Amino acid sequence: MIQEFAHVPRFFETYTKPQLNETVELTAEPLAKWSNAPENRISQMKVIEDCGSLTQDAVSRLVCEQKKGWDLIVFAAGIDPPDSNSVPDVIDQNAFVSRLYFWLLQEVQKADKSKRLFTLVRGLFHEDKKTHMQAGLGITVSGTLFGMSNTARIELEDVAIHFCDTEYLIAEASTIWARLASEAFRVISFGHNAVRILESGRYVQRQVSSKEYEAASKDFPIPAEGVIAISGGNGALGLVMGNWLVDKAIAQGVTGFSIEFLSRSAKISDMNLGLWEEIQVKASKIGVQVKQDKMDMSSQEGVDNFLKSVDGRLVGFIHSAGILQDAMLMNLTWEKFEAVFAPKHYAALYLHDALERYSNPKLRFLWVFSSIAVYGSMGQTNYSGSNSFLDALTRHRRAKGRPSMAVQWGAWGDVGMAATMNESMRARMQASPLPYFSNAEGIKGLECGLASGLPYFSVFKFNPKFMLQAVQPDSNTNECYARNFTSQFLPTPLPSSLDEKQLYTLFRMTYGGQSSPAFQGGERKVYDAYIAPAIADIEKEWGDDFRSW
Structure with missing residues (x-):
């Protein structure tokens, strides 16, 4: 936590481990070693070396310690690895980091004084095999912080949030140390981008069209044998996917597979019953077996038991399970985070672990259903974080050569809660920057994404007129961030001055x-x-x- 005057000090004296090939653990201490700071350039500084023992009250006291707030808060807890790469240790470390960050965001909002937040992670967006093999599953522990930061950026309007990813392994002589320091003390463009500081350069994040990546006439082939499983199989989205699979099987003349729709209760709601009956009728005509089965994705035992039951016959898995516990940051509780995390990314970790331990030679695809909430969604800090972890896990699996893909879904309009909206509510949604899309449009987006071969992609519908209006303002840092992020597919408006x-x-x-x-x-x-x-x-x-x- 830093109080600074008009100029910025030199810092980052040599402190890294001498081994070039070992993981360098960036602790909180180095980030505060302003070794050559000229006098009066920093008026107040506080380093928290042991953040593991912090309570929310302690975080509150730290945030409020300066009457006028801190000029800069550096959150670097996300760079610490778990005790081991076991799933329980990864979950424990991820929960610790996410909870601490949640407390910090909440207390910064309450105090309403601090100006800038620099969130540092390492290796989060790496996609190369070598790094992921060296780091192991622990490289994903900070995965929730990206989504949480993007939603916090919307809710904390007066706080500039600068998200920075860097190399997972850093050599002692690397220039990255100085460049990270420069990044933390940016003045004009602090918070205008999510960035990566790598040996090869500085990179900013942009949302771009996947069209240039799409292979012409590349259709998704339905497996001719084996079991396809869908978690959240009694929910609207799981059933939409099941219906699509059956339709594709009919079109391709494939009949030798089965679909297991998995959920805790295996009960179909009245709202979804019609779609389930439609799936049953279609499947029976081509001899494809479909059934609703009980399975608790939020426990390792439940996932293990399922994989044992299919006995190596699993050819595909679609993880669509999840729940919402929406609330504005000020009203969120850690219990609401845990409720969202358990069936979403904790479940995906259990599945990943089980797939590593049990033989699945026929597995061709694993899809996890993420959300465009990873890029910020009001009232969904917990949901944004959980989905961004799914994206991180997908990068890890793909880097290791495992099948994996994350679909960041926008808002479906024909199923779920949207299906119960009255006409006036629907009209308001259609006049928004991101209106609902139909089932047909969602499926078309999925097929385009599949043709791209990308590890993760977004499927959403946008209204150009209202999107342009949304990126017109540029009076604060967060508005500039939104402009920059969408600038590759939305013409950037002229600056106001x-x-x-x-x-x-x-x-x-x-x-x-x-x-x-x-x-x-x-x-x-x-x-x-x-x-x-x-x-x-x-x-x-x-x-x-x-x-x-």
């Missing part, structure tokens, strides 16, 4: 990968006349190489 705060937006519009139509033909003039001199002035004082300050 030509002041220093808009330099990054102008730079990206005139020199970046995406240019606004408003600038077409005049990019170089604007860049040469305004941006280049401004960049030179800022680089002279604040350059990205911290050691030159």
Whole structure:
């Protein structure tokens, strides 16, 4: 936690382990070693070395310690590995990190004084086999923090949140230490992007179309034998998937497989009964067996027992189970986090572990159903976090050569709660930036994503007119973040002013990968006349190489 004056100190003296091939554990202490800080550049600093013993009351006292709030809070608990790569230890560490971050977000909101939050993780977005083999399952422990940060960014309007991922393994002589320091002390563009600081450079996150990745005429082949299982199999989305599988089987002339719809109760609600009966009728016509079975995904024993029962015949698994416990951050409790985590990403971890221990030579696909809530959804901090962990687990499995894919779903309109909406409620949703999509549109999105071969992708419908309105404002950091994140498929609006705060937006519009139509033909003039001199002035004082300050 830092109180700073107008300038930023040099920091990050050599403190890393000398071994080049061993995991470097970034503890809280190095982040606060402002070794060469000139006098009066930091007025107050506090380092919490043992955060494992913190209670929520202790976090509250720390946040409120400064009457005017902290200028910068660095949350680095997510870089610590679990005690081992066993699923129980990974869950324990993930729960600890998520709970501590939740407490911090809640107390920062209550105090309403602190200005900036820098959230550091390591290896979270790595996709290379070598790193994942070295790190093991523990590389996923901070997976919830990304989604939690994105929703917190919406609810904590006056707090700039800067999410930063870095290399999992860092050599002693690496320049990354200085670059991480520079990133934490960004001034103008702090919180404008989620970033990765790697040996190869600095990367910012953008939402892009998957179309260029899609293979032409690539259809998903239905397995000709074996068992396909669907968790959450008595729910609306699980049944939609089952219906789609049967339809694909009919179209492809495939009949030698069965589908097991798994849930705790194996009971179908009145709302979903019609769809289940439709599936039964279609399946019986082609000789495909479908059945509702009891299985508790939120326990390792339940998952193990299921895999034993299929005895190596599992060819596909769709994990669609999950519940909602929505509440604004101020009203959330840790119990609501646990209720969401258990059937969602804890269950996925149990499944991953069981698949590693039991032979499944015929397994061709494993899909976990994530949500676009990972990019921020009001009142869903817990749900956002759980889904972003699913994405992290998918990256880990794919890196190790295991079948896995995460689908970040938007809002379905024909099933679930949306199906009970009256006309006025539906009209309001259709006039929103992200309206509901039909079952047919959702299935089309799934098939496009499958054709891309990507480890994870989003399926959502957006209204260009209202999306453009949503990214018009740029008065605070979080609005700038939304602009940047969507800039590859939404034309970026002109900034509201030509002041220093808009330099990054102008730079990206005139020199970046995406240019606004408003600038077409005049990019170089604007860049040469305004941006280049401004960049030179800022680089002279604040350059990205911290050691030159």
